Amino acid sequence: MNNENILVNVVCRKDKKNQQNIAPIYIRIRHNKKCKFIYLKEKINVELWDFETNQIKPECPNKEYLEIVINDKKQEIEKKILSLKLSDKPFTIDDIIEPVNKKKRNINNR
Numbered sequence: 001m002n003n004e005n006i007l008v009n010v011v012c013r014k015d016k017k018n019q020q021n022i023a024p025i026y027i028r029i030r031h032n033k034k035c036k037f038i039y040l041k042e043k044i045n046v047e048l049w050d051f052e053t054n055q056i057k058p059e060c061p062n063k064e065y066l067e068i069v070i071n072d073k074k075q076e077i078e079k080k081i082l083s084l085k086l087s088d089k090p091f092t093i094d095d096i097i098e099p100v101n102k103k104k105r106n107i108n109n110r
Helices: 063-086 093-108
Strands: 006-012 022-031 034-045
Touching: 006 063, 022 063, 022 093, 034 063, 034 093, 063 093
Parallel strands: none
Antiparallel strands: 006 022, 022 034
């Protein structure tokens, strides 16, 4: 399998917005024609999200906090991807996602 084509993007899922126009923020991982989402447990008003650039608009009141949450999770995922690439073994999108989700569960169990 080709382990080179891995895309990690941040997306606001306006298809999942509620009646108050609030939508969840996810990290989308694409690898070998498969796509998975990791929910960041953060939401944003869709009017405060730039859907062309997939970024928070400057006028968002908690922009700094959301950017920290996004960057931390994105960095964690990119570290895992690098680790898997360095192992020189084929891997799947589930190999990327699984450790990230397990780590969350362990933190929540404390």
